[in-house]
Amino acid sequence: MRFLRFFPTFMNTFLILFLFTTSLLCADKPPANKLTKYALVITGSELLNGIYADSHTFFITRALEPLGCQCVFSISVGDVREDLLDALNYAKAHADVIITTGGLGPTDADVTRNALTEFTQIPLRENPDVVKEMQRRFGTSLRENMLRQAKTPEKGSFMTNPNGTAVGLIFDGGEQVVASLPGPPGELQPMVTNELIPFLAKRFGPHAIGASISMRFAGIGESSIDQAIHDHLTLPLDVTISFKFDQGRVDLAFSVPGNSEEDKKRLKMLEAELMKYLKEYMYADDGSTLEECAIDLLEKQDGALVTAEVGTGGGVAASLNNVEGASRRFKGGYVAPSNAVMARRLGLDGELPPNEQASQEAAALENAKRACLHNDSEWSISISELYKEENGDSCVWMAVGSMKKGFKTQRMTLRGRGKSAQDRLVTQALDFFRKRIIE
Numbered sequence: 001m002r003f004l005r006f007f008p009t010f011m012n013t014f015l016i017l018f019l020f021t022t023s024l025l026c027a028d029k030p031p032a033n034k035l036t037k038y039a040l041v042i043t044g045s046e047l048l049n050g051i052y053a054d055s056h057t058f059f060i061t062r063a064l065e066p067l068g069c070q071c072v073f074s075i076s077v078g079d080v081r082e083d084l085l086d087a088l089n090y091a092k093a094h095a096d097v098i099i100t101t102g103g104l105g106p107t108d109a110d111v112t113r114n115a116l117t118e119f120t121q122i123p124l125r126e127n128p129d130v131v132k133e134m135q136r137r138f139g140t141s142l143r144e145n146m147l148r149q150a151k152t153p154e155k156g157s158f159m160t161n162p163n164g165t166a167v168g169l170i171f172d173g174g175e176q177v178v179a180s181l182p183g184p185p186g187e188l189q190p191m192v193t194n195e196l197i198p199f200l201a202k203r204f205g206p207h208a209i210g211a212s213i214s215m216r217f218a219g220i221g222e223s224s225i226d227q228a229i230h231d232h233l234t235l236p237l238d239v240t241i242s243f244k245f246d247q248g249r250v251d252l253a254f255s256v257p258g259n260s261e262e263d264k265k266r267l268k269m270l271e272a273e274l275m276k277y278l279k280e281y282m283y284a285d286d287g288s289t290l291e292e293c294a295i296d297l298l299e300k301q302d303g304a305l306v307t308a309e310v311g312t313g314g315g316v317a318a319s320l321n322n323v324e325g326a327s328r329r330f331k332g333g334y335v336a337p338s339n340a341v342m343a344r345r346l347g348l349d350g351e352l353p354p355n356e357q358a359s360q361e362a363a364a365l366e367n368a369k370r371a372c373l374h375n376d377s378e379w380s381i382s383i384s385e386l387y388k389e390e391n392g393d394s395c396v397w398m399a400v401g402s403m404k405k406g407f408k409t410q411r412m413t414l415r416g417r418g419k420s421a422q423d424r425l426v427t428q429a430l431d432f433f434r435k436r437i438i439e
Contacts, residue, residue, distance in 0.1 A: 035069065036068065036204045037069075037072050037095045037097070038064070038069055038071055039098050039099070040057055040060060040073070041077065041084070041087045042076045043101060043102040043103045044101075044102045044183060045079045047076050048076060056188060059185070060192060063192050063193065064197070064200070067201060069200065072095055073091075075090075079109050079111055080111070081111045084111065088119045092176065097178075097179065097204075098179070099179045099181065100179070101181045103180075103183065104167075104182050105165075106145035106146055106148055112180055113169070113180070116178055116180055121173075122153045122155045122156065123153075124152060127158065130150040130167055133160075138165075152169060153172075156169070156170040156171045156173075161182060164186075168182065181196070211256050212267070213254050213264075213267040213271055214253045215271060215284075216283055216287075216289075217251075218290055218431040219280075219431045220278065221245075221250070222245050225250060225281075228278055229241070229274065233270060238256050241253070241255075247420065248428060249427055254271070271285065290430045290434070291322065291430065292323050294434060294437075295323045295329050297434065298329040299328075299329060303378045303379050304330070305378075305381065305433075306332060306333060306380050307332075307333030307334070307382070308333065308336075308367040308381070309381075310337070310338060311385050312426055313335060315422050315426040317333035319426055334367075338385050339360070339384055339385050347370065348366060360384040360387050360395075360397045361397040361411070363385075363397070364384040365397075368382035368400065368401060379400075380401070381399075381433050382398065383398050383425070383429060384397040384398075394413070394414035396412050397409055398412055398428070398429055412425060412428050412429075
């Protein structure tokens with residue numbers, strides 16, 4: 001089942017490799033050895049106003065990585081002609097390819113098309129092929145502002161857009177290429193995969209991608225991992241380190257420029273050395289999420305899991321439901337606003353006193369046991385309601401275990417506020433379960 005999860009990525013990679021081979025066989029001259037450097041100019045005043053987050057940078061950089069393309073920077077600008085030109089002029093000095101997103105629509109606020117014409121000094125002309133396709137899709141009576149989207153560069157080409165009205169534009173003056181993509185993700189992402197990647201593979205050729213190894217951690221902070229690296233590892237000069245931290249989970253990557261078997265072996269040796277000190281915190285080195293790791297562990301033990309959540313509001317159950325194949329191992333969960341309500345739902349007699357540490361631990365423990373019994377489930381995760389300690393900290397008690405192996409409890413302190421704090425608790429609960437099931 002893990003193969004099915006990565007099948008689309010596999011097919012995209014296969015397509016890219018095929019294009020690499022074709023470009024090598026058909027190119028008039030071999031591609032340059034240097035990496036193709038590109039810059040992203042993300043347009044849209046809504047990004048700067050905080051209405052939407054920039055998801056384009058993440059998608060494009062991940063999509064172009066197999067080509068051996070190197071993103072040198074990504075910058076966001078509003079829908080202002082002067083600001084866009086400033087960003088383009090800065091990018092001109094640093095990149096072989098400039099990729100813009102947004103601003104290709106039919107309104108006066110869509111300034112990208114004209115700004116790129118001014119920047120590249122390449123005129124736009126109405127393209128009869130684009131007009132014909134628009135008439136086929138939208139009828140022969142096209143408004144003037146619709147026809148504006150049928151203009152393409154005299155030097156360069158365009159990228160088809162079956163998911164929208166604005167085609168992508170490629171300005172190619174010879175030394176530098178500017179590729180302009182539409183803003184909506186539903187239009188941009190297919191265009192990158194189906195149009196931009198084949199164009200770049202043919203225009204610039206393949207390059208060495210380099211090798212990297214990624215490790216995923218929970219229950220330990222970025223600074224502690226960094227300190228362990230400094231204290232125990234001697235990194236070669238060509239090894240770079242990158243971190244990503246998200247709601248209590250840390251991704252660490254070691255990367256090298258080369259991609260030989262020796263390079264990969266060196267990276268595995270670095271991982272093995274680091275694991276001497278951090279093994280208990282690493283949950284994956286194959287890209288799996290913490291949720292996928294939990295389901296995989298249940299698969300290996302032929303086990304099943306049920307949850308009883310108060311303080312996390314069903315967050316653990318929701319995260320597990322997103323895992324492919326979870327229905328075989330996750331039997332569902334109980335959600336309640338308080339320990340008392342949870343006790344009644346699980347058929348427990350009496351009501352435990354609220355806001356006392358001992359009662360919260362007892363509630364989590366009893367809920368975990370009763371959830372297992374009610375569902376004939378081997379494993380359970382239970383989380384009590386939030387309570388305040390004397391020092392003002394907000395905490396919950398978690399209980400994880402099985403009727404065969406017994407149950408363990410652990411107090412968790414709430415960090416942050418709102419959904420961020422709840423997501424951290426979900427991470428802590430899943431990591432507690434991961435460690436418990438492999439004991």
